Amino acid sequence: MYEQIEVLACGMHALIEEKYKEGFNYLLDITAIDYSEYVQAKESQFAVVYILRDTSFQKTLLIKTYLEDADIESITDIFSGANWLEREVYDQYGINFTNHPNLRRILNHHQFKGHPLRKSYPITQGQLSYAVDDLSDEMNNRLLSKNVVCSLEDGTFSECNKDLMFLNLGPSHPASHGTIRTYVALDGETIEAAVSEIGYLHRGFEKSCENHTYNQIVPYTDRLNYCSAISNNIAFVKTVEEMLGVSLSERAQAIRVMLLELSRIEDHIVCLAAVLVDMGGLTNYWYMYNPREDIYEILSKLTGARLTNSYMRVGGMANDLYEGFGEELKEVIKKVQYGVRETLALIKHNRIFHDRTQNVGILSAEAAINGSVTGPNLRACGIAFDMRKDTPYYGYEKYDFDVVVGSVGDVYDRVMVRFGEIEESIKIIEQVMANLPEGEINVKDAAITLPSKEAVYTTIEGAMNQFKLTFEGVKVPMGEHYSSLEATNGELGFFIVSDGSGTPYKVKVKAPSFTAMSAYPDIIEGSQLADAILTLGSLNIIAGEMDR
Amino acid sequence: MELNTLTLPLDTAITTKLDEAIGWARESSLWPMIFGTACCAIEFMSAAASKYDISRFGAEVVRFSPRQADLLIVAGTITYKQAPVLKQIYDQMSEPKWVISMGACACSGGFYDNYTTMQGIDEIIPVDLYVGGCPPRPEALLDALVTLQNDLRTNKYNPRRHKDFKGKLDHV
């Protein structure tokens, strides 16, 4: 659990500064809430919420402030990670952060009018975009800070004093996953300045949540980080379950742990395969992708889908493991180990691989902490923050595994940390499967989980119950809650506001890829263009989760 | 005439209609440009990997430059922000060209009926083949590919092309 403080908007900046000095030096998330249609009257229409973590990574602090008008002071001077987070709140809610260096839209396109997460904005009101933003003013400001251009009196910029070439990497670019755009100014092969633009895959997840019941949201969570869909399912239902105050049986917890780790393997495989392809090593892709197909095979037997599994439900999961799952899982693990072994045999002592990755794309530990980077990208900098160790859930403390860390924070470390994590995940899966507890997989509570099919067809209570749960959804007590877990890319959190009905009033995802991407332009400035591609691959940016 | 099933003795000349020779060449050398944005693109990766192996159908030379490609595979959600990019890519491909819309999102917006998502790419570019599914299995994509190749073999250009596409970004 975490501590929660309320503060007046005028004292907010000072409080965060004070807390920062006390050790809360890691910013998790910033979001806003529009209370205009809330069941209870609140002090004002908008509140802004800040979530912080301390140096031990064990204490979480939630600071909330009600706004009189839609203005508040920016905290970008304390946390560099706040830059994009505040831009998002501005874009979605129209809240103005004073002293923000670059307050402009981030997820919605530049021709968009209005602020979609305000309750007054109709959910289906789309707006066409006729042209992409040329990003020239952002680029000029960036060049200005490097003294490459000067600003003129009339507000425009002078000619560059260097012979620069401007280039768009993406959004349609083989290494940018089709959705990430980085606009670079090149001096020869060297990147002089870079600005990234995201939002090309902003699919309105958070707004969609506001008109679906809790269980209907589970399929949407699949499509956040689609490389490891089940871990998103779990992070979401875990938050809802905590709001409901239910705890799962040992068996359900163990199955979730096993699936979380299997998803981690699945996801790291895609990342590693892709980054090695970006380096020109196509063979690795075949070695890595074959075991992934085998994982798909058992997952589709278990859940009915290869990729978008939607396997979790509030209070448990869709069905129990099938007979023989354990045996098949063992075979799959062997194939994964084979794939990893073969890949490592190709790269571990490969001069080209070492030269291309070592001391390339360095993210320092300080920058990572200040920029809210999490997960393998943070651990690659040598910081052993892993929620599975620091704030264990689902009995992670029972399992014997190591946290894999790097030392420099370069591409090499990020790649190798992921290889190491695959090994550790296999260790955990083996321990879970070696003594999987017996028992129910769903909580027995008629207000939360669906009745058995037999009860639905033969009793009136069963039929009623099924109907109400399906149409009205699980009723979650009124309140606000943040909860998270260690997903593949790092801390994946959900902040949910419930008004007591079966549909959330507001959902916010704390997405690890979002903050990793916000650190990216700084990392690549000064490096070579080809290295920027590798850096992007090694950060494992998943657009679905970043743009939501 | 089925050119691919012929074994030719040395010193033979074959006569055929030019159209048919061209159709045969096109059928077996589609160069796809993959416009992958989301989850469906991950299934395209599977289709390209060794198990499903799209190269069995002569369509593995994936191009990321539209100017070198003749088959556009749109795999994933297209948002309003992305739409002008997709339109530009499509316009840059030279004729003849074909479009496969892969997945519920590209076909109709899928379950994203909200303020960000284009309700089907046929609002901005014409589509030849729609592949349903969220995501479609790799087999479904391969099926679309084979269907397209059958059309090409019989010299039908774009017989399935969606006729009343809206062209919302055409005149800007």
Ligand code: SF4
């Ligand atoms: S159709 Fe489904 S799987 Fe494909 S991009 Fe859309 S949401 Fe993802």
